[in-house]
Amino acid sequence: MDDDYTVDEAISVIEKAIDRKKKDIAQYEKRRNRMRKPERKADMEEMIKYLTADMNSYLSVLADMKDDESLIEGIDLDAEELDCPKDYDAYMASLDADALENELDADQVRTDYCEAVLDEICYVVGYQALKSKRMVKVLRKNEDIVQMIGEAIYSDEDLYAELCDILASKPKKKKK
Secondary structure (H helix, E strand, O other): OOOOOOHHHHHHHHHHHHHHHHHHHHHHHHHHHHOOOHHHHHHHHHHHHHHHHHHHHHHHHHHHHHOOHHHHOOOOOOOOOOOOOOOHHHHHHHOOHHHHHHHHHHHHHHHHHHHHHHHHHHHHHHHHHHHOHHHHHHHHOOHHHHHHHHHHHHOOHHHHHHHHHHHHHOOOOOOO
């Protein structure tokens, strides 16, 4: 999927991935129930947990996109991070071309959406911090923050020129 997709297209991609994950999970559950060896059952259980966590992350994004919290009712969104199961490559290889394309597109939509949300949160937090004189004083005390701000200004010609103009026009304080 290219980067120029509409919200409706993104929702459609995510919904399709969720539906597929539900079917895949059901298939793994059937296979797990037929397994005799405990290690194979454990492998199936590991894959089920991973696919469920993946599906839940899609559901979380979909709930946010649609502003519909009912989609994530009963889902533990603070679940521990899971390692990729050893059978995951085989799972991906087993997907047909359409399913694989959907998986890659859904993953891209999820990544893009989460990055956009994080960017928005960071912008709001940064803006609020700069509006607060008290917070600006706190920020000045943190050398890393001051350096990051300095790097951002120095690397942007317009911002740097604006800073130089402001500093040049600032009247000197008289000593008493």
